[in-house]
Amino acid sequence: MAISISIKKFKGREYVYIVDNYRDPITKRPTSRTLVSFGSKEKLLAADLDAMTKVEQKLKELQNDSLAYSNTVEQRLSSGTAVSPEQFERPTCLTCTPAVFHPLWEQLGLTAYFRNCRNNYKLDYDLDKTVFFSCISRLVKPSSKLSSWRQRRSFITDFNDIELQRMYDSLDVLADHKDCIIKRLNQSIANLYQRDLTVALYDVSTFYFESFNEGDLRRRGMSKEHRTQETQVVLGLLIDAEGIPFTYELFPGNTAETGTLMQVISRFKKQYEVKDVIVVADSGLNQLINLDRLHKEGMRFIVGYPPYVKMSAAEQKQFLAADGWQWLNSSDRDRWGYKLLPLQIDKKVQNHETEEKVAVSFSASCIGTFSQHRFNHDIKELNLKWNRAVNLVNKGKKAVAAANRSGYKAFVKVDTQKAEVNYKLYDKRKKWCGYSALLTNIENPDPAFVYGKLRQLWRIEDNFRMLKTNLEARPVFVWTDKHIRGHFMLNYIALVMQKLLLKTLRDKGLDISAVEAVAALESMKISRLKGLKKANNNLYSCSNIDAMSAAVKNADGENMTLKKLCDEILRACDLEPLNSLETASTIRRKLKLTLAMQ
Numbered sequence: 001m002a003i004s005i006s007i008k009k010f011k012g013r014e015y016v017y018i019v020d021n022y023r024d025p026i027t028k029r030p031t032s033r034t035l036v037s038f039g040s041k042e043k044l045l046a047a048d049l050d051a052m053t054k055v056e057q058k059l060k061e062l063q064n065d066s067l068a069y070s071n072t073v074e075q076r077l078s079s080g081t082a083v084s085p086e087q088f089e090r091p092t093c094l095t096c097t098p099a100v101f102h103p104l105w106e107q108l109g110l111t112a113y114f115r116n117c118r119n120n121y122k123l124d125y126d127l128d129k130t131v132f133f134s135c136i137s138r139l140v141k142p143s144s145k146l147s148s149w150r151q152r153r154s155f156i157t158d159f160n161d162i163e164l165q166r167m168y169d170s171l172d173v174l175a176d177h178k179d180c181i182i183k184r185l186n187q188s189i190a191n192l193y194q195r196d197l198t199v200a201l202y203d204v205s206t207f208y209f210e211s212f213n214e215g216d217l218r219r220r221g222m223s224k225e226h227r228t229q230e231t232q233v234v235l236g237l238l239i240d241a242e243g244i245p246f247t248y249e250l251f252p253g254n255t256a257e258t259g260t261l262m263q264v265i266s267r268f269k270k271q272y273e274v275k276d277v278i279v280v281a282d283s284g285l286n287q288l289i290n291l292d293r294l295h296k297e298g299m300r301f302i303v304g305y306p307p308y309v310k311m312s313a314a315e316q317k318q319f320l321a322a323d324g325w326q327w328l329n330s331s332d333r334d335r336w337g338y339k340l341l342p343l344q345i346d347k348k349v350q351n352h353e354t355e356e357k358v359a360v361s362f363s364a365s366c367i368g369t370f371s372q373h374r375f376n377h378d379i380k381e382l383n384l385k386w387n388r389a390v391n392l393v394n395k396g397k398k399a400v401a402a403a404n405r406s407g408y409k410a411f412v413k414v415d416t417q418k419a420e421v422n423y424k425l426y427d428k429r430k431k432w433c434g435y436s437a438l439l440t441n442i443e444n445p446d447p448a449f450v451y452g453k454l455r456q457l458w459r460i461e462d463n464f465r466m467l468k469t470n471l472e473a474r475p476v477f478v479w480t481d482k483h484i485r486g487h488f489m490l491n492y493i494a495l496v497m498q499k500l501l502l503k504t505l506r507d508k509g510l511d512i513s514a515v516e517a518v519a520a521l522e523s524m525k526i527s528r529l530k531g532l533k534k535a536n537n538n539l540y541s542c543s544n545i546d547a548m549s550a551a552v553k554n555a556d557g558e559n560m561t562l563k564k565l566c567d568e569i570l571r572a573c574d575l576e577p578l579n580s581l582e583t584a585s586t587i588r589r590k591l592k593l594t595l596a597m598q
Contacts, residue, residue: 018035156593168478171478186247196241203461204260204284208232305366343366526541
């Protein structure tokens, strides 16, 4: 710090200042700031011949008294004698979230793919940047395309030049290139970690529109979200054992879920040229004609197999017999047992595509399981429904007729004379409490191994939960078939990126949810300091919202601050946490930014 008198010439006149000369700690460049401005030297001397002597006295006061210096700086900054009128503007708070996802975007080969696509089709807009922004919007602030476009200035990455119409245009490109994009994603994922191609988990869900008008894709069908009056589409999703998606297919909303399995599996098998794969699905997809096709194509399967629905009376009796059960005590003190039953499936079933009867024949193994924990849960739920049914019947036949269609009404029998509870159904359900079963065509199956694979189906449920809540893939706000397909391709890319980020964090010892990760990243606010001269014009202030994470704990068992969690996420992604004051160049270096900054 060096305080001195400075006389500057402007349009032939001299002006007197006391300035503070110092080296900027960030840029390492010499700079200065004005502490006191005395105005024109000519006017000073005209008013007082000793004016310059008084200026020198003021200089010595500032040089000798640090408090006077501090007060002078504070007065200077607050007096309104600003360096630039810009300093009165409130700076915009930006977030760095795109910086975490963009390296992953490049690792997945999407930058190169969309740039080539733009060149090949001679598009007049930046396709890669537009699709990346749309994807980030789904990950951070999911909403309609219009609402997302309006929030494009909220990131440190400069998305200001993106046009709303181009966001819709990019959906057409995504729809047309679905298979090629998925192939590029899977090729890149295979380079990120050793992917297990021997197990594929499959399930189906529905996604609704807030619309009653039907189209080729938008159809009314059996809704898993009880949106029976609204149109929907059906999405079949195939994932690996890590929970990372392999592929998906979109079907009209009136498609039966059992008819989707073979289409998705056949395309997956052809794309990867795999011969030995275990398909895992829940009981809703185990139509015998599907299992017969899988068996004939040399693929193995593990599917849920409700014994009280799928088995004959003789098979049920054999299942419940005491002999053949192997009993174990699991690590969570659960009394757990299993029983292996060989089955020969020889039936004629209806092909819903052709409406014809088809003969199916294959050998399989039914693995029955019993869990004391499951029994306690099942009996509690059963008695809850039973008690509600009893209370309803006691209110009379009119109350039964007026009640909505809930699960407990299955225990109510109604005839022309009266309503009564169904004791026979209650006894049957009670007999099966705690039991479950699966079906597999794996030769000499290890029950613990097979059962463990079936229990991984929670991973695909987690994918659907992320699509519907974190990414808000529904309700769908686009209407043309091509835009609908592009919308789901965009959400699929976002889902893959989100799952890969969580896997990266988990591998680095940071096991958190997607909601917690986004909240921590969004908690850091970056603002460009305005109204400063010279080397300071690219300074940024970096701060965090003073809040605690909802679920993440530190080493002491206390909730971690969002600031700390944000820094941990950046380090896990091989980025550097930001200091409270940074320059554009240091932000670019620490966050490894390749896109332009605001």
